[in-house]
Amino acid sequence: MGKSVNPDLAKARSQATFDPANLTNYLYGGPEKLRRKRYLPAFVFKELCTEMSLTDLCLIFLGLLTHVSDYLGLTLSIENMAAKEYKEEGFKSTDDMSREEAYEESMRRAVYTNKRVLQLNLQDQEEQYYFREIFVPGANPFALHYVMFKDAINTQGTEDQIQKWLPLAETYAVTGTYAQTELGHGTFLRGLETTAEYDVQREEFILNTPTITSSKFWPGALGKTANVAILNAKLITKGRNCGMQSFWVPLRHLETHQPLPGITVGDIGPKFGYHTSDNGFLQLNRVRIPRENMLMRYSKVLQDGTFVPPENDRLVYVPMTQFRFVVIGRSGWTLAKAVTVATRYSAVRRQSEITPGGGEVQILDFQTQQHKLFTQIASAYAMIIAAKAAKDLYDSAFSKMEKGNLEDLPMLHALTSSMKAFNTWEMATGVEQCRMACGGHGYLLASGIPQMYTDMVSACTYEGENTVMCLQAARFLNKCQEAANKGERLPQLTRFLQTSRLNISSSLDQDVDLNDIIAAYEFRAATVISEANARLNAGLAMGKSQSEAWNYASQLLVKAALAFSHWFTVRALIENMRGAGFDNSTETLLLQLAKLYALDGMLRYSGDFRKVG
Ligand SMILES: CCCCCCCC/C=C\CCCCC/C=C/C(=O)SCCNC(=O)CCNC(=O)[C@H](O)C(C)(C)COP(=O)(O)OP(=O)(O)OC[C@H]1O[C@@H](n2cnc3c(N)ncnc32)[C@H](O)[C@@H]1OP(=O)(O)O
Numbered sequence: 001m002g003k004s005v006n007p008d009l010a011k012a013r014s015q016a017t018f019d020p021a022n023l024t025n026y027l028y029g030g031p032e033k034l035r036r037k038r039y040l041p042a043f044v045f046k047e048l049c050t051e052m053s054l055t056d057l058c059l060i061f062l063g064l065l066t067h068v069s070d071y072l073g074l075t076l077s078i079e080n081m082a083a084k085e086y087k088e089e090g091f092k093s094t095d096d097m098s099r100e101e102a103y104e105e106s107m108r109r110a111v112y113t114n115k116r117v118l119q120l121n122l123q124d125q126e127e128q129y130y131f132r133e134i135f136v137p138g139a140n141p142f143a144l145h146y147v148m149f150k151d152a153i154n155t156q157g158t159e160d161q162i163q164k165w166l167p168l169a170e171t172y173a174v175t176g177t178y179a180q181t182e183l184g185h186g187t188f189l190r191g192l193e194t195t196a197e198y199d200v201q202r203e204e205f206i207l208n209t210p211t212i213t214s215s216k217f218w219p220g221a222l223g224k225t226a227n228v229a230i231l232n233a234k235l236i237t238k239g240r241n242c243g244m245q246s247f248w249v250p251l252r253h254l255e256t257h258q259p260l261p262g263i264t265v266g267d268i269g270p271k272f273g274y275h276t277s278d279n280g281f282l283q284l285n286r287v288r289i290p291r292e293n294m295l296m297r298y299s300k301v302l303q304d305g306t307f308v309p310p311e312n313d314r315l316v317y318v319p320m321t322q323f324r325f326v327v328i329g330r331s332g333w334t335l336a337k338a339v340t341v342a343t344r345y346s347a348v349r350r351q352s353e354i355t356p357g358g359g360e361v362q363i364l365d366f367q368t369q370q371h372k373l374f375t376q377i378a379s380a381y382a383m384i385i386a387a388k389a390a391k392d393l394y395d396s397a398f399s400k401m402e403k404g405n406l407e408d409l410p411m412l413h414a415l416t417s418s419m420k421a422f423n424t425w426e427m428a429t430g431v432e433q434c435r436m437a438c439g440g441h442g443y444l445l446a447s448g449i450p451q452m453y454t455d456m457v458s459a460c461t462y463e464g465e466n467t468v469m470c471l472q473a474a475r476f477l478n479k480c481q482e483a484a485n486k487g488e489r490l491p492q493l494t495r496f497l498q499t500s501r502l503n504i505s506s507s508l509d510q511d512v513d514l515n516d517i518i519a520a521y522e523f524r525a526a527t528v529i530s531e532a533n534a535r536l537n538a539g540l541a542m543g544k545s546q547s548e549a550w551n552y553a554s555q556l557l558v559k560a561a562l563a564f565s566h567w568f569t570v571r572a573l574i575e576n577m578r579g580a581g582f583d584n585s586t587e588t589l590l591l592q593l594a595k596l597y598a599l600d601g602m603l604r605y606s607g608d609f610r611k612v613g
């Protein structure tokens with residue numbers, strides 16, 4: 001039964017000057033990926049939420065047969081208990097539930113999707129994400145398990161440890177979390193107090209949270225869900241502090257789910273959002289784990305307690321860098337969802353007149369409404385496309401790192417840090433703009449936008465608080481500027497510091513040239529980075545220490561990191577739009593969108609652009 005589409009919406013869509021399928025295929029990585037993305041949720045949704053006759057199921061099964069090449073491994077369990085159980089209970093919105101009830105509902109759905117992902121043999125991370133997103137739209141209690149827990153095993157564990165632990169995680173024999181942050185420290189990792197002292201007699205680590213501030217605090221799934229943690233603690237062996245290392249720490253009994261001896265664990269209470277994620281606290285009272293439970297891919301503790309340091313002590317941070325890429329990518333998609341809701345609403349909402357007596361118009365006809373939304377549509381495209389460009393850089397650098405070549409690690413850390421801050425701040429501002437563009441109805445939970453905001457704005461804080469991440473990126477950019485000042489060779493990504501010149505050919509009465517736009521953003525970034533470096537050196541010239549001068553210049557250093565990210569985003573958007581092989585009408589539209597994004601950015605940061613001429 002076809003759904004009737006609002007005539008205003010249908011009219012707006014009919015006026016498109018391009019074929020949306022071209023864009024959708026591009027955004028999702030091609031028609032094959034798009035089909036699978038659409039098919040999986042539809043398949044399971046139908047399985048779940050409608051009374052299905054055997055005929056229905058056979059039709060679905062026949063439908064599947066046309067994709068037999070894709071779904072060979074698919075086992076259609078018609079009598080699947082989970083499906084039956086779900087059909088009886090169906091979907092319940094969590095909007096009106098207590099936090100406890102909402103968690104339980106999300107857990108019920110998440111457990112269901114975990115079962116189906118295994119039964120459908122879905123290996124692809126993206127497909128798993130699409131699948132889960134339909135059924136657990138808010139924070140998923142297993143989020144840490146799916147991402148950081150498994151990533152930490154894969155990137156920090158030895159091959160033996162991966163062989164031993166990953167199957168347990170993949171089959172949900174254990175449910176994990178990533179426990180690093182403490183009540184007293186989230187940003188300053190060198191301040192973490194939890195200890196892991198090596199007992200050479202028994203070849204065990206003794207884990208301890210010696211103070212209230214050392215209590216692990218915030219990790220997702222710690223409150224109720226997880227029974228194992230990848231826990232970061234200060235390793236002490238032979239009386240020496242060997243820095244932060246990662247450990248596999250059982251938290252709860254695998255059968256009874258009760259906390260194990262020496263473990264005090266629970267939920268940290270209500271939050272601004274992410275209500276269905278049980279962020280928790282953990283105290284360890286001299287809990288013993290075997291030596292083999294330290295993740296020893298990069299650093300080791302030998303039986304006699306000898307510490308073998310990693311080739312680079314930053315490698316322990318790789319799971320955070322990896323997850324920052326997830327955040328960078330999902331920020332654009334979060335904004336895309338919010339602006340889709342707001343744009344559709346603006347096509348069907350009629351309010352006020354433009355011409356007196358002319359009748360109420362679609363609010364999308366107001367130029368102010370178009371400015372609110374079209375700039376956010378452009379921003380969503382820019383973030384999604386820049387994230388793809390950053391990921392390509394990451395993948396090539398990571399493959400070198402896996403072969404032991406760590407030369408790109410500083411650039412990678414700077415790129416992930418600055419882009420994570422830039423994208424999540426832009427996403428937060430954009431989602432809120434979309435909410436307000438819907439008037440009162442945007443304030444209803446039923447619009448979906450408030451939860452997008454309250455859940456996702458936490459990404460400005462977790463995985464590295466944004467200001468701190470900008471300062472991290474600025475360390476790298478400042479080093480590059482110092483090298484540029486000395487005429488030294490720079491990493492490819494920052495060579496513009498030496499080459500950028502402001503030779504703009506466009507004049508105000510012409511249609512702006514895209515190359516001039518890239519040049520303007522490049523020159524703005526180079527100027528702001530150079531200014532931050534000059535302020536740092538001015539601080540040193542005033543007799544300040546390196547760290548005092550750094551603090552003295554820190555506001556400009558943050559701006560430098562954001563200007564760098566903005567340039568990276570504009571360049572990626574324009575270069576990818578030009579090179580994507582679209583038909584003329586689609587490419588024309590997308591380049592118009594890229595110009596809108598870039599020119600809107602110049603207006604929002606007009607101080608920078610005016611200053612650089
Ligand atoms: C809208 C988006 C939504 C996304 C949704 C995704 C789908 C849903 C899935 C999950 C739901 C969300 C779950 C949330 C999970 C959250 C988890 C966490 O938050 S885990 C904890 C995260 N914590 C941090 O990030 C801590 C941040 N702090 C640090 O990293 C460090 O303390 C520091 C700030 C970097 C400082 O480091 P340090 O004190 O060691 O010294 P520095 O002198 O600053 O640095 C020394 C040198 O080391 C280099 N460095 C530092 N870090 C790294 C790194 N990661 N990689 C490489 N190199 C690094 C640094 O550059 C210095 O080098 P030099 O400059 O000296 O050469």
Ligand SMILES: Cc1cc2nc3c(=O)[nH]c(=O)nc-3n(C[C@H](O)[C@H](O)[C@H](O)COP(=O)(O)OP(=O)(O)OC[C@H]3O[C@@H](n4cnc5c(N)ncnc54)[C@H](O)[C@@H]3O)c2cc1C
Binds near residue numbers: 180184187461
């Ligand atoms: C929803 C959510 C989920 C989370 N999930 C997890 C998880 O699963 N596992 C986990 O380990 N952690 C998790 N965290 C914790 C998160 O990683 C920390 O909150 C984050 O690292 C920030 O640390 P903090 O809270 O101590 O803030 P702080 O670092 O105390 O930040 C407070 C203020 O101090 C400023 N500041 C701090 N250091 C500097 C500096 N050097 N220079 C300038 N300004 C500075 C910051 O900019 C900020 O304005 C989660 C947090 C949230 C909100």
